[in-house]
Amino acid sequence: MSTEIEQQRMKSQKFVRKAQRTDSQRSCKYSNHDFCDQSMIKLKLSKHQSLFTSNLDEEHKQNEQDLLHIKKKESQQNISQIPQVIEEKEFECGCKPSVIPFEKNDSWQILLVGKLNDPEVFPVFSQVIKQFKDKQCTFYVENHSLQKFKDQLIKDQLSEFVDALTEFNSQNHESIIDIIVTLGGDGTILYTMSHFQNRYSPPIIAIEKGTLGFMCMYNIQNIEKDIQKILQNVKVNRNLMVERKMRIHVKILDDKGNIAKQNGVEKSYHALNEIVIDRGPNASCLKMEIFLNNEPLTKTLGDGLIFSTPTGSTAYSLSAGGPIIQNEVRSISLVPICPFSLSFRPIVLPECSELKVKLTEDNRGQGKVSGDGQKIFDLLPGEIVHIESSDLDVYVVRETFKANNVHEWMVKLKKMLNWNSNFSK
Structure with missing residues (x-):
């Protein structure tokens, strides 16, 4: 009884809170x-x-x-869709590394993504391909770089790998990619993740060669040795140590509660850095209502709002006055962009939060919603922006020989932001 x-009591509740993911x-x-x-x-x-x-x-x-x-x-229904995440012994700082199994012995499907305007991209990727010579690999590259890769392989006397290059198509190949190798900065990773909107990301070997590289774990000078260490670890331990990064999911709902469409495409996106609502080219500020877990939070007037992950806390959110959030603190930050009221300050919310935003009835014009700067949707009057944490995490392969997660994060943070450089000289 x-x-x-x-x-019955649980069903009658107005809002069913999305469960916060604990360590267990x-x-x-x-x-x-x-x-x-x-x-x-x-x-x-x-x-x-x-x-x-x-x-x-x-x-x-x-x-x-x-x-x-x-x-x-x-488990039988989900084991083929979601990777096992194995917790090993803690780092010295107390954080627990995430380790995912990688037991493929036959052919590997590897996606290569780099900055085409950088002359070092093709020679480096040519050497990366050479490191996988003992594996039966198929390498996927985008159409606009396919021929340049082939020419580089021939130039480096690696013509035997030319036939292993295939044009990447996200619609056909998204589900079969085993590993991603990126050469560039954080922008290259964000661009790559725009192709993986229906699954968790394959493990990413991120090589730093860009303006910013907060997410990049490997340096271009040592990449040959580092890839050998990765391959050796896979051979011995049958797994990969990764840094697990959360994404946030935005979907724009119409007045009937269905996902709205723009040019036949659903207004939905899984973002690694941030979701931004702004006024676009409109001269007028946006008047918006914000709801947290179906309860009114506040009304705001300003240029827009930034909803950021811990990964995105050092990007646009930081420039707008938002807090820096360590990757292990899984949360969503809400940062106003030039609010009319100076009392509206940044807020950090748990990852189980459900946020909704809509334009007020007296708002002028329409707004824009963007995800990582890769997807931009129109926000029309009557539509509701629904934001929550995504189940499709991003896995960045990390250097297994580094034992202190927080120390590594601090060193990179101080280096990238150039903290107190004037005082140390």
Whole structure:
């Protein structure tokens, strides 16, 4: 009886809070967080119900059997879609590294993405291809760089790999890519992630060769040795150590609650850095209403709003006065862009938050919604911008021989932002 009352009470709630991913849930075997939360609810209900029964032991055993049956069924459905995330021993700083299995022995599907205006891109990628000579690899490159890659391989006397180059098409190849190698800065990674909107990212070997490289783990000078270390680790341990980065998902809903479309494409995007709502070319400020977990948060007048991940906290959000957030602190920051009221300050919210924004009835014109600067949608009157954490994380391969995660982050932060440089001279 108590179970039915509890279930009715849960259904009657106006807002069902999206479960925050705890450390144990982030490391659960199949990363199936919904299943974890449902299991917790079932266990709580069974314990509550047991107070009214005298057969506690038998009921507890039955609940365990039911949960094992559900878990087995759910895992069979999800194991082919979501990577196992294995937690190994902690870093010296206390953070837990994420390790994903990589047990492919046959052919590897590798995507190469680089800055075409950089003359070093093609020679470096030519050497990268050479490092995988012992594997049966297919290398995917975008159409506009395919011929240049082939010419470079011939120039470097690696013509045997020319036939292994294939034109990349995100619609056909998104689901089969095993590893991504990027050469550039953070912008190159953001551009690459725009092609992976329907799945978690394949492990990214990010080589630094750009203006900013907060996310890049490898330096162009040592890339041959580093790739050999990666391949050796895969050979010995059958896994890859990665830095796990959250994304946020935006979808624009019409007045009927459906995902709106623009030129036949759904207004939906998974962003690694930030979602930005701004006034675009309009001269007038935007008047917006903001809702947090279906409750009114505030009304604002200004140039726009920035919803940022920890990864994006050092990008546009930082320039607009937002806080710097360490990658392990999974959260969503809300930063106003030139607000009319100076009392509206940046807010940091837990990753389980659900945010909605809509233009007020007296707003002039329309706005723009962009994801990582890669996708831009029109925001029309009556539409609602829905923002929450994404289930499609990004995995950046990290250097396994570095043992202190926070120290590494601090060193990179001080280097990139050039902190207190005038005082140290």
